[in-house]
Amino acid sequence: MTQQAPSVTAYPVDPLGSPMWEAHARTLFEDHPVRFEPALKLSMPQIAEDQHRFPVALDARGLGEVKRMVIFADLNPIPLAADYRPLAAAPYLAIRIKLDQRTPVRGAAQLADGSWLVSGAWVDAAGGGCSAPPVSRVRGDWAQHLGEIHGGAWPGDAGATRLRFVIRHPMDTGFVANIPTYNIETLSISSADKVLGTMEIWAAMSEDPAFTLMPMAATGATLSIAAHDTNGRDYTASVTAPAS
Amino acid sequence: MILSRRAVLGGLIASIPATAPAIAMGATFAALNYPITPVAIADGVWMVAGADEPIRRDNGGAIANITIIDTPAGTVLVDSGPSLRYGEALKAAAEQLTGRKVIRVYITHLHPDHAMGLGAFPQEIVAALPGTIADIQRDGQGFSDGMYRLLDDWMRGTDLKLPGLPIRTESESFGGRTLRLMALSGHSSADLAILDEHTGTLIGGDLLFHRRAPATPTADLARWRESLGMLDRLLHKSAVPGHGPFDPSGREAIAQTRDWIDWLDQSLTDAVRSGLDMVEAGEMAIPAPLSVMAAGRYELQRSVSHFYPALEGRLLPRIDKV
Ligand SMILES: [Zn+2]
Numbered sequence: 113m114t115q116q117a118p119s120v121t122a123y124p125v126d127p128l129g130s131p132m133w134e135a136h137a138r139t140l141f142e143d144h145p146v147r148f149e150p151a152l153k154l155s156m157p158q159i160a161e162d163q164h165r166f167p168v169a170l171d172a173r174g175l176g177e178v179k180r181m182v183i184f185a186d187l188n189p190i191p192l193a194a195d196y197r198p199l200a201a202a203p204y205l206a207i208r209i210k211l212d213q214r215t216p217v218r219g220a221a222q223l224a225d226g227s228w229l230v231s232g233a234w235v236d237a238a239g240g241g242c243s244a245p246p247v248s249r250v251r252g253d254w255a256q257h258l259g260e261i262h263g264g265a266w267p268g269d270a271g272a273t274r275l276r277f278v279i280r281h282p283m284d285t286g287f288v289a290n291i292p293t294y295n296i297e298t299l300s301i302s303s304a305d306k307v308l309g310t311m312e313i314w315a316a317m318s319e320d321p322a323f324t325l326m327p328m329a330a331t332g333a334t335l336s337i338a339a340h341d342t343n344g345r346d347y348t349a350s351v352t353a354p355a356s
Numbered sequence: 357m358i359l360s361r362r363a364v365l366g367g368l369i370a371s372i373p374a375t376a377p378a379i380a381m382g383a384t385f386a387a388l389n390y391p392i393t394p395v396a397i398a399d400g401v402w403m404v405a406g407a408d409e410p411i412r413r414d415n416g417g418a419i420a421n422i423t424i425i426d427t428p429a430g431t432v433l434v435d436s437g438p439s440l441r442y443g444e445a446l447k448a449a450a451e452q453l454t455g456r457k458v459i460r461v462y463i464t465h466l467h468p469d470h471a472m473g474l475g476a477f478p479q480e481i482v483a484a485l486p487g488t489i490a491d492i493q494r495d496g497q498g499f500s501d502g503m504y505r506l507l508d509d510w511m512r513g514t515d516l517k518l519p520g521l522p523i524r525t526e527s528e529s530f531g532g533r534t535l536r537l538m539a540l541s542g543h544s545s546a547d548l549a550i551l552d553e554h555t556g557t558l559i560g561g562d563l564l565f566h567r568r569a570p571a572t573p574t575a576d577l578a579r580w581r582e583s584l585g586m587l588d589r590l591l592h593k594s595a596v597p598g599h600g601p602f603d604p605s606g607r608e609a610i611a612q613t614r615d616w617i618d619w620l621d622q623s624l625t626d627a628v629r630s631g632l633d634m635v636e637a638g639e640m641a642i643p644a645p646l647s648v649m650a651a652g653r654y655e656l657q658r659s660v661s662h663f664y665p666a667l668e669g670r671l672l673p674r675i676d677k678v
Binding site for chain 1: 630631636662673677
C-alpha cells in the first residue's frame with residue numbers, strides 16, 4: 113500500500129487490533145464512512161491448511177445495493193487480492209488467496225451511498241494436525257496448462273446464476289529473484305453486450321485462481337468470461353446460464 | 357528451470373515465519389516435559405495415547421499413539437513421536453517399564469507426529485518401509501520447518517534423520533515373538549501395519565483412525581480403502597489406531613475409517629459437481645453416524661484443501677475457447 117497524506121476521516125477502532133488497519137483503510141476507503149458490520153458475511157475455514165491457497169467467501173447479499181467488494185489480508189506484502197464491481201450480479205465473491213503469515217483477513221463492501229461495511233478475522237497461517245504442511249510441492253506443468261479454464265454454471269437464487277471457474281495461471285508475486293510479477297490483473301463477466309461484473313486482481317490471489325460469482329443472467333444466456341494478465345495475454349471462456 | 361522456479365516461489369511464501377506470539381516461548385520453556393503414560397492393552401503390549409487434538413504448543417505435538425512391545429530379546433516401539441525430546445522420554449519410559457533396552461523402532465509412515473522422535477535412537481535399529489524412507493527424504497525438511505514453526509522449543513535438538521533399516525521382509529522375530537510386517541498404503545504412499553502374533557494386536561498406524569476423523573494430507577483414498585479391506589480380513593483380536601482410543605474389538609476403527617473416507621470421497625465429488633466453493637464444501641453437514649469422530653469439521657476442511665483443486669480440474673469441464 114502506498115503512503116498517502118493523513119486523512120481527516122476517523123476510522124472506527126479495529127476490533128482485530130491490526131497494526132495496518134488505519135493504513136489500509138485510508139488507501140481503500142479514503143474519506144468514505146466505514147463501519148464493522150457482522151451481517152457482512154466473510155466465511156473461511158478454521159485452519160489455513162494450505163497457505164498458498166486459502167479459500168475466502170464474501171457474501172453481501174441482503175445488505176442493499178453493493179457497488180464494490182474487496183478481499184484483503186492486512187499483513188500480506190500484497191494485501192489486496194480482489195476488487196470486484198458486481199454491476200449486474202448478486203454481491204457474492206469467493207476466491208482463494210495466499211497467506212504470508214498470521215494476519216487479519218477481511219472483506220469489505222461499498223454500498224450505493226459510498227459507505228463501506230467491513231468484516232474480518234485473524235487467520236493463523238501455520239497449519240497443523242496429523243502433519244504440518246510441506247513447504248512446497250513442486251509442480252512442473254504450469255506452462256503447458258497456462259490459460260486453461262475449467263468451470264460451470266448452476267441455478268442460483270433470485271435470478272442469479274452461480275458461476276464458478278478456475279484459470280490455470282502461476283500468479284507470480286515478484287518476490288523471488290529473477291521471477292518478475294506475473295499475474296492476471298483484470299476479469300470481466302458479460303452476457304450479450306452487457307457487462308455484469310468487473311474485477312481487478314493482484315498476485316495475492318492463489319496460483320490457478322478460482323472464482324465463484326453470481327451474475328444475473330437469463331436461462332440459456334451465454335455468460336462470457338474475459339481475463340487479462342500483466343504480460344498482455346487474454347483468456348476467454350463461456351458457459352450457458354442454466355434454467356433456474 | 358521451471359521445476360526449481362515453482363519450488364522457490366512456493367518456498368518463499370511458506371517459509372516466512374509466523375508472527376505467532378513470542379511470549380509463549382519463554383513462558384513454557386521450563387515446563388516442556390512430555391508425560392509418557394503407557395497403558396497395558398495385551399500381554400506385553402502397551403499403548404501411549406496421543407492427544408485427540410491438532411499439533412499445538414500446549415500438547416508439544418504428542419498427538420499420535422505409540423505402541424510398546426516387550427519381547428524376550430528387548431523392547432520394540434512402534435512410532436517415535438514428534439520430537440527428539442519426545443523420543444528420549446519415550447525411550448526412558450519404555451525401558452523402565454519392561455526392564456529391557458529398546459532394540460527396534462518401527463516408523464509406520466512419514467508424518468512428523470510419528471517419525472520426528474527417531475533421532476533419540478541409533479539409526480541402525482530404526483526400521484521403515486523403503487517408501488517411507490524415500491517420503492521422509494523428500495518431505496522431511498518441509499515437515500521439520502513446519503513443526504519448528506508450530507512448536508518452537510519443544511523441537512529443540514530435533515534434526516531430520518532417516519530410518520536406517522529398510523523393511524524388506526514380511527515378519528521379524530524377537531526371541532520367539534513374531535511381528536508380521538504389512539506393507540500397505542493409502543494414508544500415505546507407504547503405510548506399515550504390524551500384527552503381534554502372540555496377542556493378535558494389530559498396530560495400524562494412521563491407516564486406522566478411531567473415534568477421530570482421518571487426516572488426508574498425503575492420502576490416496578482408493579488405495580486406503582484397499583488397505584482397510586486387507587486389514588479387515590486379518591484374524592486379529594484388537595487394534596491400536598494411529599489416532600484415537602485403543603479399539604478392543606479390532607473392527608470398529610477399521611469400519612469408522614472406511615465409513616469416513618467413503619463419505620468424504622462421495623461428498624467432495626458431489627460438492628464440486630453441484631457448484632460449491634471450497635469454503636462451502638468445508639461447511640457441509642457431517643452426517644450423524646460420523647459425528648462420533650472427534651475433530652470432524654477440522655479434518656473435513658483440511659481434506660477440502662487437499663482434494664478440491666484436483667477434483668475441480670477433473671470434474672469441471674474445460675470452458676475456454678481452444
Ligand atoms: Zn499420518
